[in-house]
Amino acid sequence: MDQRARRKIRGNHPSRTETRKRIRQNENSVRELWDNIKHANIRIIGVPEGEERDKGAENLFVKIIEENFPHLRKETDIQVQEAQTAPNKRSPKRPTPRHIIIKMSKIKDKERILKAARERPQVTYKGKPFRLSADFSVETLQARREWHNIFEVLKGKNLQPRILYPSRLSFRMEGEIKSFP
DSSP states (O other), X not given: OOHHHHHHHHHHSOOHHHHHHHHHHHHHHHHHHHHHXXXXXEEEEEEOTXXXXXXXXXHHHHHHHHHHOHHHHHHSOOOEEEEEEOOOOSOTTSOOOEXXXXXXXXXXXXXXXXXXXXXSSOEEETTEEEEEEEOOOHHHHHHHHHTHXXXXXXXXTTOOOEEETTTEEEEEETTEEEEEO
């Protein structure tokens, strides 16, 4: 092939940087789709093995809400759309507590429950502590972890940092809110 033909062929294909940029955009789109799907989910971390089998994941969640947040149960009709156990990602041989994913009917209910969990020093079930958190994709969790060091520095300088949904950092500086993707 001569030089002109090679240049013509190369001109029809995107460059490596364009290809990498498009791959990054596609990965971000997939992450956003996953986070949209999981937006109404709550993840329960640390429930002892077997508890969800005995009572059923949905009933277990209702019992946890009644035990820790009785006022929420009385104020609103919290509706669970679906409840399921998440597979053990670390090591199936180790007896680590399973995660339970609760899909709420309303995002407002999820936000109310998570806010109440943050305000409480410890959430327990039958005296055993566990955590309630929002359910995010692995990529979003990694992006949030990457903000951790910066978050701690901003917190030390009393700049009121926040991690916004899904993985944006915001803080208050000189009365103005700054935000980073």
